[in-house]
Amino acid sequence: MVASIHQPHSRSSAAKNSTAAAHSPIDTSAAHSPVDTVGNTVSVPPPAGGRPDRASRPAADGTRSATHADARPPAGRYQFLSPLLTTAPTISSPNDIRVTNVTAIFNLLFPSGALSRAQISRRIGLSRVSVSQAVAEMIDRHLVVESGQEELSRPGKRGMLVRLDLSYWRIVSIDLSSDLVMRGAVLDIAGHIVLRSEQAVADPTSITPQTVIDMCDSLIGRADGHILGIGVAVPGIIDENRIVVNSSHLGWTDLPLGDQLADRFGCPCFVDNDANSALLAVRLFDDKTPNMIFVQITRGIGAAVLIDDRIVLGAGHAAGEIGHVIVDPDGPVCACGKRGCLETFISTGRLRADIAGSPDRRGEILRTAGQRLGRVLACSASLLDIDDITVFGPTDVVGPSFIAGANEAINASSASRLLARPIRVRRCEIGDDITLLGEAISVLQNALQRK
Ligand SMILES: [Zn+2]
Numbered sequence: 001m002v003a004s005i006h007q008p009h010s011r012s013s014a015a016k017n018s019t020a021a022a023h024s025p026i027d028t029s030a031a032h033s034p035v036d037t038v039g040n041t042v043s044v045p046p047p048a049g050g051r052p053d054r055a056s057r058p059a060a061d062g063t064r065s066a067t068h069a070d071a072r073p074p075a076g077r078y079q080f081l082s083p084l085l086t087t088a089p090t091i092s093s094p095n096d097i098r099v100t101n102v103t104a105i106f107n108l109l110f111p112s113g114a115l116s117r118a119q120i121s122r123r124i125g126l127s128r129v130s131v132s133q134a135v136a137e138m139i140d141r142h143l144v145v146e147s148g149q150e151e152l153s154r155p156g157k158r159g160m161l162v163r164l165d166l167s168y169w170r171i172v173s174i175d176l177s178s179d180l181v182m183r184g185a186v187l188d189i190a191g192h193i194v195l196r197s198e199q200a201v202a203d204p205t206s207i208t209p210q211t212v213i214d215m216c217d218s219l220i221g222r223a224d225g226h227i228l229g230i231g232v233a234v235p236g237i238i239d240e241n242r243i244v245v246n247s248s249h250l251g252w253t254d255l256p257l258g259d260q261l262a263d264r265f266g267c268p269c270f271v272d273n274d275a276n277s278a279l280l281a282v283r284l285f286d287d288k289t290p291n292m293i294f295v296q297i298t299r300g301i302g303a304a305v306l307i308d309d310r311i312v313l314g315a316g317h318a319a320g321e322i323g324h325v326i327v328d329p330d331g332p333v334c335a336c337g338k339r340g341c342l343e344t345f346i347s348t349g350r351l352r353a354d355i356a357g358s359p360d361r362r363g364e365i366l367r368t369a370g371q372r373l374g375r376v377l378a379c380s381a382s383l384l385d386i387d388d389i390t391v392f393g394p395t396d397v398v399g400p401s402f403i404a405g406a407n408e409a410i411n412a413s414s415a416s417r418l419l420a421r422p423i424r425v426r427r428c429e430i431g432d433d434i435t436l437l438g439e440a441i442s443v444l445q446n447a448l449q450r451k
Contacts, residue, residue, distance in 0.1 A: 101134040103448050109164050111190035116150040116159030142168035170225035171443045174232040175435040177274040184215045186223045187440040205251035209260050228447050229268035231439035233277040237317050242271040272442050276311050279304035281438035286430050289388045297393035301343045348397050363401045370405025378413035381423050392428035
């Protein structure tokens with residue numbers, strides 16, 4: 001989430017959350033470990049990770065079609081942004097078991113795995129019957145296809161391999177977090193970007209819901225598959241009804257963007273905070289840790305928090321809002337009206353200006369900035385027992401000096417003889433597509449959890 005409450009051009013304005021717009025209810029009590037038909041929860045292996053490449057996909061067969069007419073969610077029935085891998089707890093209905101098993105198999109095959117039903121059964125500990133049922137459903141839903149036969153080292157009947165069906169579904173993802181450009185893309189269900197659209201933005205406040213709808217229209221018109229859903233990542237606070245409560249970056253207040261998109265396109269539509277979207281990409285493509293803090297440093301400072309594989313939204317959907325925490329009461333006046341907010345010290349604009357004024361002190365300036373961030377995060381990391389912090393930002397700012405400063409300060413603040421485990425702060429290596437990727441994952445995970 002992000003920060004910047006009254007800062008017109010801050011890239012992040014806070015927010016955390018997301019909203020699901022699917023038309024089908026998603027039960028928040030759904031379990032996330034695969035479950036066999038007698039209800040035993042089993043462990044889920046990690047997905048065959050790796051970042052998606054950007055290869056184009058072959059043309060799909062079909063006409064695109066918007067699925068589902070009513071995309072409006074009943075309040076309180078949705079599971080917001082949480083990664084595909086979860087370890088949750090209870091099984092409350094046969095539908096939950098079905099969703100859990102489908103999700104587990106999807107994770108196992110994501111993004112490019114090819115396994116037989118017998119191999120899937122062994123890998124995730126589900127019975128052959130449960131796997132066959134789940135795979136049959138996934139074939140019906142065009143999530144997987146049979147493709148080729150397994151290699152056997154011993155004599156026996158070779159099983160058909162199952163892999164993700166990359167040609168049927170397309171996901172439309174829009175990223176509104178940049179100061180300079182509005183980004184859109186169409187992705188397949190493995191996170192490959194099939195096609196892109198970029199539109200220069202003179203002023204982010206010139207972006208309107210119609211601008212977003214027009215870009216979606218253009219992308220859908222060029223897409224070669226069926227539309228699984230649309231996701232829009234917004235720097236701002238988004239509530240559970242897909243309303244943009246506040247985005248100072250875009251100048252939006254109480255804007256029902258989710259409903260506007262659903263009314264126009266009739267397919268599942270989602271609106272998520274940009275830092276939460278980015279965190280999903282980190283979780284799936286760059287990290288394997290179910291507990292972490294993600295920080296993005298741009299014109300504003302935003303963060304997102306993952307606890308036990310659940311994104312923390314907070315009481316007001318604004319968890320992660322750290323940009324306006326005061327780090328020096330005598331510091332510079334902030335756009336929010338206070339003095340000495342974190343954002344006034346470590347935003348990209350401030351650091352670049354400082355470096356331009358004293359180029360020979362570049363390393364020291366960035367190290368000091370990293371230390372400020374480290375000290376601010378030390379309390380949160382200790383409170384939540386998080387030892388993995390990923391920082392995303394431009395390379396001229398979030399480089400070795402910045403990261404070294406952050407590591408020094410956070411460990412100096414939190415480590416002791418009683419708690420020796422170090423906290424690792426590292427640079428996020430996913431590039432500019434991070435938010436597009438994460439928002440597509442948000443659409444995908446909600447589709448998987450549809451019943
Ligand atoms: Zn402030």
